[in-house]
Amino acid sequence: AQKVTQAQTEISVVEKEDVTLDCVYETRDTTYYLFWYKQPPSGELVFLIRRNSFDEQNEISGRYSWNFQKSTSSFNFTITASQVVDSAVYFCALSRYGQNFVFGPGTRLSVLP
Amino acid sequence: EPEVTQTPSHQVTQMGQEVILRCVPISNHLYFYWYRQILGQKVEFLVSFYNNEISEKSEIFDDQFSVERPDGSNFTLKIRSTKLEDSAMYFCASSESRQKYNEQFFGPGTRLTVL
Numbered sequence A: 001a002q003k004v005t006q007a008q009t010e011i012s013v014v015e016k017e018d019v020t021l022d023c024v025y026e027t028r029d030t031t032y033y034l035f036w037y038k039q040p041p042s043g044e045l046v047f048l049i050r051r052n053s054f055d056e057q058n059e060i061s062g063r064y065s066w067n068f069q070k071s072t073s074s075f076n077f078t079i080t081a082s083q084v085v086d087s088a089v090y091f092c093a094l095s096r097y098g099q100n101f102v103f104g105p106g107t108r109l110s111v112l113p
Numbered sequence B: 001e002p003e004v005t006q007t008p009s010h011q012v013t014q015m016g017q018e019v020i021l022r023c024v025p026i027s028n029h030l031y032f033y034w035y036r037q038i039l040g041q042k043v044e045f046l047v048s049f050y051n052n053e054i055s056e057k058s059e060i061f062d063d064q065f066s067v068e069r070p071d072g073s074n075f076t077l078k079i080r081s082t083k084l085e086d087s088a089m090y091f092c093a094s095s096e097s098r099q100k101y102n103e104q105f106f107g108p109g110t111r112l113t114v115l
Helices: none
Strands: A003-005 A010-014 A019-021 A024-026 A032-039 A046-052 A059-061 A064-069 A074-079 A088-096 A107-112 B005-007 B010-013 B019-024 B031-037 B043-050 B053-057 B065-068 B075-079 B088-095 B110-114
Touching: A003 A088, A010 A019, A019 A107, A024 A074, A032 A074, A046 A059, A046 A064, A046 A074, A074 A088, B005 B088, B010 B019, B019 B031, B019 B088, B019 B110, B043 B065, B043 B075, B075 B088
Parallel strands: A010 A107, B010 B110
Antiparallel strands: A003 A024, A019 A074, A032 A046, A032 A088, A059 A064, A064 A074, A088 A107, B005 B019, B019 B075, B031 B043, B031 B088, B043 B053, B065 B075, B088 B110
16 A cells, blocks of 8 residues: 655744655555645645656755655655745655555645744 | 646535536546545545546545546536535646656646535
């Protein structure tokens, strides 16, 4: 069975702080994809990143970076120098071949000015 | 850039009424999905649809739910007799192929409120 755990329910930081959102997943498949989505207060799901199970290279995109460690089944997301606009719920998700997405419970991030 | 669209953005209905949520997937996509997110909870898979058939459905997708592709562009989710617990955000998604299942594009969602 697939499962995604995001242990942090809510995080509050002050603007310009760095923050890491944790994601731990469970799957028996060797081929799978991991995702992060942002859900702002308006409710839509904003795609942030997709990473396949064979690519463990870390990725950086502006203030965002992702650390994928297969050995610990983790796919953590770091926001550097957080901004108020980063306030949202962030979902980690897992997908395997031909199957639907399994989402984690989400982490609500509040960035205070 | 092509995108998935959903209408309406917000639907309010009385308990027991039928509702139809509409989605227009990306034009060359062949796989379609519905997901549900109860307020404050995680996004949950409801159903996937391909070649005019349901290819997979979750336990949530009971006899009250149905999906249809009535024409070449729309993909609908019907709830026959809404219950209070059907209040949620409903997301439609589409992907180009089974091989590209990982590239699911999500619509902006329809917020359903059942009174």
